Amino acid sequence: MTDPVAAPVLEVRDLHTYIATGAGVVRAVDGVSFTVGEREIVGLVGESGCGKSVTCRTIAGLMASPPARSTGSVRLASYGDRNLLDLSAADLQRLRGAHLSMVFQDPMSALNPMMRVGAQIEEAVGAHEKLSGRARRTRAIELMERVGIPVPERRMRDYPHQFSGGMRQRVLIAMAIAGRPKLLLADEPTTALDVLIQDQILSLLLELQRDFGMSMILVSHDLGVIGEMCDRVAVMYAGEIVELADTATLLEEPRHPYTISLLRSLPDVNSQSRYLRSIGGAPPALVDVPPGCRFAPRCPLALDQCREWETELLQAGAGAHTARCWRHEETRREDAWPEQSYESA
Amino acid sequence: MSVVLGPSGTLLESLESRSRTSRLGRGRITLAVGILILGTMIVASLAAPLITSAKPDAIDPLHPLLHPLSPGHPLGTDSFGRDIFSRILYGGRIDLLIAFGATSVTAVVGTVIGLSSGYAGGWVDTVIMRIVDLFFAFPFFVLVIAIVAMLGPSVFNMFVAIWLTSWISYARISRGHTLGAKRQEYTLAARALGYTNRRVVLRHILPNVISYVIIFAMVDAVGNIVLGSSLGFLGLGAQPPSSEWGVMISDGQNYLLTAWWLSTFPGIAIILVGVGFSLIGDGLADILRPGD
Secondary structure, rough: OOOOOEEEEEEEEEEEEEEEOOOOEEEEEEEEEEEEEEEOEEEOOOOOOOOOOHHHHHHHOOOOOOOEEEEEEEEHHHOOOOEEHHHHHHHHHHHHHOOOOEOOOOOOOOOOOOOOOOHHHHHHHHHOOOOOOHHHHHHHHHHHHHHOOOOHHHOOOOOOOHHHHHHHHHHHHHHHHHOOOOOEEOOOOOOOOOOHHHHHHHHHHHHHHHHHEEEEEEEOOOOOHHHHHOEEEEEEEEEEEEOOOOOOOOHHOOOHHHHHHHHHOOOOOOOOOOOOOOOOOOOOOOOOOOOOOOOOOOOOOOOOHHHHHOOOEEEOOOOOOOOOOOOOOOOHHHHHHHOOOOOOO | OOOHHHHHHHHHHHHHHHHHHHHHHHHHHHHHHHHHHHHHHHHHHHHHHOOOOOOOOOOOOOOOOOOOOOOOOOOOOOOOOEHHHHHHHHHHHHHHHHHHHHHHHHHHHHHHHHHHHHHHHHHHHHHHHHHHHHHHOOOHHHHHHHHHHHOOOHHHHHHHHHHHHHHHHHHHHHHHHHHHHOOOOHHHHHHHOOOOOHHHHHHHHHHHHHHHHHHHHHHHHOOOOOOOHHHHHHHOOOOOOOOOOOOOHHHHHHOOOOHHHHHHHHHHHHHHHHHHHHHEEEEHHHOOOOOO
């Protein structure tokens, strides 16, 4: 891991993405800032609907507008000093695949069912480079070998439905790295896969990230995955980053009550308890966001002040560790927590 | 390939390929029968002069209303003594031209409109779909009759009427499936890889839309033949003495009780062409969407 402050590959500053829906304006991403350093893997973790995927898609310029509108700035070092949010559709199209690429959650539906797998990889290879048919094919076979697809010459001629989920995800990864992007956005790349395959795919991503010197944003709701893969983690809740720290610090010394509750709700094999701990309540609807801290309604530590004013990300502990909580000094103390608050059936 | 995968792979693969081919095989048989029927009709009407020496319009006042299987007249003659067999063969040229000419133009135009509308979205989509709704609000047949009546009865004006009105079905179908394909992750993935809009539409959306269009086109072709015949029957399409099948049925209606063959054989010809197109459509449906 290199120093992330030195030269961020990606800098996201005060990113807001609002989406107009029939029920009102959904504030899917509301003031998110973070950086991704050279060869760094940053994790975005949070429950469903907290804005992780929307953040990724906004960075890649993939949110349909209308109904979505974004403000703030997204800057890629490899693309000069331009705000990606201001790019024209044509510029975005040239940027995607070459400077940043994306791996999706569901490998079952992310491949075109009507096209042979080889043709789809060749197409990704040729999208940003003028190559002869033969060169494209050679490169496609190399890529398939690189991502661990056995007998690529034969598998190229198959259709996606003849591939297993894990193999399809490998194909999609091959397509994503075909343009040698500097930044890979992996949006829950293993959620649709079973645990063993999940591990293989994560190892592959890690290996490719090292070999190609890529930076990566890994979106997941699985703290185990995040812990294994990431250098730094941003915990998202209701469209905001509530805690940002390097992985070890976040897992060992979390400061935000939400992060602490999340970690406590992980099942513990050594525990005698027959119950799984959960966080009571549900995240707020992002249509009508109440004032104050967005976690306050579910937070056992919430004070009156928390329900009225929301804080910025505050420096917590040593190093680059920030948490969006007034009481971040106290949250590590066991006696600050009401005893029964996180013990539910 | 079995060498690579070993015995268990071979077993699996043989079953997989079998379950796939049974569906494909059924589709191929249906398709082959359809092509055989339609092909025979096409070849027969194109090669009519080689098959029968009788002229379709040659009047023979001495032999009106001859029964089928009369010497020289396998399907009999009509009230003017014209050979029915020859008239059906020559008339087929008009009806098949209607099937292909009317259907192909509207299919292409409608699909292009539907694809653009669905992919562009926004106000473009809204405007196009309101126009489509406007057309749908009229009873289709009445609209076609009104247009032909306005332009004057002729085969060409019938084409114009069909071109003006039939594209809406294709636009609807292709727009619907375009919206479906647009929502699929493979379209998002294609965009995430930086493909141009043109490439996304032509390589990733169109192939997933086209099969539905082709299958519908087969049904539509049958519809157009029936429509053409109906207009001929009503005197709005092909005009007598043309031997368009609808015109022939119309000519024969006064003799239904005394000379059934006048209307029955052109009716059978229409049914045969219809069945041919339907079988081709069913077969293509099985073959083009094997993954479903």
